[in-house]
Amino acid sequence: MAERTDYEIFEIPEFTLECGTTLRPARLAYKTYGTLDADRSNAIVYPTWYSGRFWENEWLIGPGMALDPERWFIIVPNMFGNGLSSSPSNTPPPQDRARFPRINVRDNVEAQYRLVTEQFGIEHLALVTGWSMGAGQTYQWAVSHPDMVRRIAPFCGSSKTSLHNIVFLEGVKAALKADGAYQGGWYTEQPVGGLRAAARVYAGWGFSQAFYWNEVYRQLGFTSLEDFLVGFWEGFFLDGRDVNNLLCMADTWQQGDVGATPGFAGDVTRALASIRAKALIMPAEKDLYFPPEDERWAANHIPDAEVRVIPGVWGHFAGGGANPDDTRFIDEGIAELLAAEGAPLG
Known part of the structure; x- marks a missing residue:
């Protein structure tokens, strides 16, 4: 598939990563769908996943779907390392290739936060959602910015990467x-x-x-x-x-852990308990990476969370847009979540 070029770049002149290294600059590639309302109340962040590019999220965006660009302003930020945002493959020396620094999930979320607030002036997000590593970023958004995120819908992903x-x-x-x-x-x-x-x-x-x-x-x-x-x-x-x-x-995936967020001293349950967003968590019944029991455990520690298990045999790729039944299940869940009252935010 030919690489698409219909995206924008948000550049941060100096961006210090959690590992201590500074990218000069950090480049965050993103694509938007729809129009931001005058009161900036209809914004949704939908991050990419392991190796995914923005166009590989588009199966969940469209007319008549929960993520309808006629109603919502959907921002799809590309993860650092995916080849579009700052990555080993596109960063000039001396930080190129094997010298590219370690990236944490929180680094991605912090860059996305700066995009959302500095580029668009958005103060509250109606929803953050994502598949796999996109789900990990979703959880991190809700922990890092609890007063900003009204709803979250992580599917087929986790708040802390398991040892398995x-x-x-x-x-x-x-x-x-x-x-x-x-x-x-x-x-x-x-x-x-x-x-x-x-x-x-x-x-x-x-x-x-x-x-x-x-x-x-x-x-x-x-x-x-x-x-x-x-x-x-x-x-x-x-x-x-x-x-x-x-x-x-x-490596970013392996480091995933909301408990490592500053202020929580490694306590995952305390980090999850800090989430104010209304949460709909959708693991897949036979996902070998993120089994439903793991996400039920996480949901038990989030004040306002529901778990709905995506049925069927598609495993992790139930969240990848390949099976219409799974897509319908996820879409209907997100639609219901968006129709519900979100967390009251200050």
């Missing part, structure tokens, strides 16, 4: 680095062998056991398991994705 998830990501990182062409991150051509290997690691996790048992990949037009592994998974990783970028975002 960290182990999975170690497999992805090892596969990417195992290609001899990787050269410690100083490659001049993409380590294609590493990308293909990482795709095979990811394939066992993105969809559920039942998805494979029932050969549901045939609904996507693939004629055999190998056809799916090559056509879908290897195709996904080879679609404009860069190894250093993937490693950067994997």
Whole structure:
């Protein structure tokens, strides 16, 4: 798929990251849909996910949907490391490639906060929502800016990356680095062998056991398991994705933890309890990364939270827009949340 260029750049001249390094400048790529109301009350933030670009969020935006641009002003900020915002692949020396600094979820949210407030003058957000790492950013928004966010709808993601998830990501990182062409991150051509290997690691996790048992990949037009592994998974990783970028975002994912927000001293439950937003949390029934029991645990600590489990066999990719039934479930949940009274904010 050709990379799209219909997006804007918000530039922060000096942006000091949580790791202590300063990007000069930090560049946050974003795309907006709809028109901001005169009172700036209809804004929604919908962050991207691991390796995702803004256009890969568009399946949940459209006329007649919950995220209807005729009603809402939807901001899709691209994560640092995704190749559009500041990333290993597009930052000039000396912070290029293997020297690109570590990025935390809070770094992404802080840059997005500055975009929302400085570029648009927005004081309150009607909703923050997102899939996977976008869900992690959603939780972080509600913890970092509790007086700003009225509603949150994280789906197929978590407020703290589990140890099991960290182990999975170690497999992805090892596969990417195992290609001899990787050269410690100083490659001049993409380590294609590493990308293909990482795709095979990811394939066992993105969809559920039942998805494979029932050969549901045939609904996507693939004629055999190998056809799916090559056509879908290897195709996904080879679609404009860069190894250093993937490693950067994997590290960001592994660090995900709202409890590490300043003021909470590592206490996840206290951080979750500080959330003022009305929350609708939608894990997928057979998600191998973010199982429903983890999100039920999180919801128990949020003052105003409901959990609705996305049924079916699509696993983590129930939140990826590929299955119409799952898309309908998520869309209806968000529509209901937006119709409900949000948190009263100061």
